[in-house]
Amino acid sequence: MESFMVRIYRALKMFLSCKMITLLMVLVFSLVILSDINFLCSECPADEDPTSESSIEARYAKERQRMVKEQLEAPGRDIKNKKVLEAMMSVPRHKFVPEHLRAEAYNDHPLPIGHNQTISQPYIVAFMTEAIDPQPDFKVLEIGTGSGYQAAVLAKIVKSVYSIEIIEELSRNARQTLSQLGYTNVFLKVGNGFEGWPENAPYDAIIVTCAPETIPQALIDQLKNGGKMIIPVGPSFNQSLYLIEKKDNKIIKKSVLPVRFVPMINSNRE
Ligand code: SAH
Numbered sequence: 001m002e003s004f005m006v007r008i009y010r011a012l013k014m015f016l017s018c019k020m021i022t023l024l025m026v027l028v029f030s031l032v033i034l035s036d037i038n039f040l041c042s043e044c045p046a047d048e049d050p051t052s053e054s055s056i057e058a059r060y061a062k063e064r065q066r067m068v069k070e071q072l073e074a075p076g077r078d079i080k081n082k083k084v085l086e087a088m089m090s091v092p093r094h095k096f097v098p099e100h101l102r103a104e105a106y107n108d109h110p111l112p113i114g115h116n117q118t119i120s121q122p123y124i125v126a127f128m129t130e131a132i133d134p135q136p137d138f139k140v141l142e143i144g145t146g147s148g149y150q151a152a153v154l155a156k157i158v159k160s161v162y163s164i165e166i167i168e169e170l171s172r173n174a175r176q177t178l179s180q181l182g183y184t185n186v187f188l189k190v191g192n193g194f195e196g197w198p199e200n201a202p203y204d205a206i207i208v209t210c211a212p213e214t215i216p217q218a219l220i221d222q223l224k225n226g227g228k229m230i231i232p233v234g235p236s237f238n239q240s241l242y243l244i245e246k247k248d249n250k251i252i253k254k255s256v257l258p259v260r261f262v263p264m265i266n267s268n269r270e
Contacts, residue, residue, distance in 0.1 A: 057092075060092060060094050060105075060106070063105075063106040064088070064089055064090075064092075064093070064106060065089065066106065067088070067093075067106040067108075067122055068085055068088055068089050070108075071108050071122055071123050072085060072088060072122065072123060072126050077123055079123075079126045079127065079130055080130070081129075081130045081133075081134075083134065083156075083157045084129045084130045084134070084153075084157070085126075086156070087129070087153045087154075087156035087157055088122065088125070088126050088153060090156060091149065091152045091153050091156060092181070093106060093119075093122065093149060094106070095177055095180075095181065096113075096119055096147040096148055096149040096152070096174075096177055097111050097113065097119055097147065098111075098112070098113065098114065108121060108122070108123065109121050110124075113146055113147045113170065114169070114170070115167050115169065115170060117146055117167065117170060118146070118262060119146055119147040119149050120146075120149075120150065120209060120261075124259065125149065126153075127241075127257065128150070128207050128209075128230045128241070129150070129153055129154060129157070129207070131228070131230045131241075131243050132205035132206075132207060132228045132229075132230055133205075133228065134154065134157045134158050134205065135157075135158065135204070136157070136158065136159060137158075137159050137204075138157075138158035138159055138160075138204040138205055139159060139160050139162070139200065139203055140154050140158050140160070140161050140203060140204060140205045140206070140207065141161075141162050141163075141164075141196065141197060141200075141201075141203040141205075141206045141207070141219075141222065142161060142162070142163040142164070142206075142207045142208075142209065143163075143164055143193030143196075143206070143207070143208040143210065143219070144163075144164075144165065144166075144193060144209035144210040144262075144264070145165035145170065145171055145174045145188055146165065146170055146174065146209060147170070147173070147174055147177070148163070148173075148174030148175070148177050148178050148188075150207065150209055151163045151174070151178070151183075151186045151188075152178060152181065152183060152186070154207070155185050155186045158185075158205075159185065160185045160186075160187065161185060161186045161187065162187045162189070162197050162200050162203070163186060163187070163188050163189070164188075164189050164190075164191050164192075164193045164196075164197055165188065165190060165191075166190070166191065166192055166265050167190075168190050171188055171189075171190045174188060175188050187200075192265075192266075192267070193208070193210070193216070193219075193264060194212070194216045194218060194264070194266060195218050196216070196218040196219050196221070196222040197222070198218070198222060201221070201222035202222055202223060202224040202225075202227070203222055203223060203224060203227060204224050204227050205223075205227055205228050205229065205230075206219055206222070206223055206227070206228075206229040206230075206231070207229075207230050207231075208229070208230070208231035208232065208264070209232075209261065210232075210261055210262050210264040210265070211231075211233060211234060211236075211239045211259075211261040211262070211263055211264055212231075212233060212264040212266070213233070213234065214233065215229075215233060215244065215253075219231075220244070220246070220251060223244070223246045224246070225246055225247070225248070225249055226246065226247065227245075227246050228243060228244065228245055228246075229243075229244040229246075230242070230243055230244075230256075231244065232259050232261040236263050238258075239258075239259050239260065239261060240255040240256075240258055240259070241255070241256050241257040241258075241259045242254065242255055242256065243256050
């Protein structure tokens with residue numbers, strides 16, 4: 001009788017310890033699964049696909065933040081104008097570069113955009129935009145539309161941007177990018193920047209993004225009295241950026257930065 005009781009006791013003990021082990025395993029499993037889910041959530045929300053348009057855009061937005069902090073606001077760069085920093089923070093630069101170079105869009109250098117032309121380094125775009133002290137009611141002329149990026153940055157701040165490009169295909173691509181992004185205050189024209197765009201003159205400011213050997217007279221003429229022009233001047237890839245101010249219809253010229261821009265083509269066709 002006693003040994004029967006002992007046997008029952010042992011069987012019960014074994015059964016219980018088995019249950020305990022199972023229970024313990026279930027507990028460990030649930031913990032692992034829960035921590036796994038938690039880990040994934042900290043990377044991206046469970047319902048967000050990392051290859052979706054919105055996650056890709058979120059990653060580019062982070063890169064823009066880094067660009068503004070490290071390349072524009074950093075000591076030695078010192079871009080201070082809030083409107084310029086905000087515009088640089090919001091314009092999707094990656095949409096203005098060829099698709100295979102998008103990963104480099106927010107790096108600290110210019111990039112090729114075809115036809116031997118380049119989209120300027122972000123710092124240079126910010127520097128030139130800040131130099132003209134852009135105001136909300138400004139009408140700005142740009143020479144050298146290129147990718148359309150500088151025009152887009154300007155368009156975030158000023159009332160209207162008129163931009164001339166000598167290479168038809170670049171102008172066409174820029175028009176498409178700008179319209180896809182919803183810009184309605186940028187006006188493009190294929191033509192020779194040496195002549196300016198007299199029909200809409202005078203301009204509050206002029207930004208020239210290709211380098212002539214001397215400042216074109218038509219651009220001086222089309223600048224409003226009191227207006228500013230920023231322009232690289234000099235021989236191929238070795239120029240100074242000049243800030244020109246028109247005061248009492250006289251020109252005050254100040255060299256502000258050594259730069260390397262593509263030359264301004266002096267003909268009516270590429
Ligand atoms: N602002 C551009 C960079 C332009 S690079 C951007 O944000 O992407 C300089 C551009 O000036 C090139 O696209 C080049 O084709 C154009 N260019 C050169 N000579 C020109 C001229 N005489 N008139 C108008 N555009 C010119």
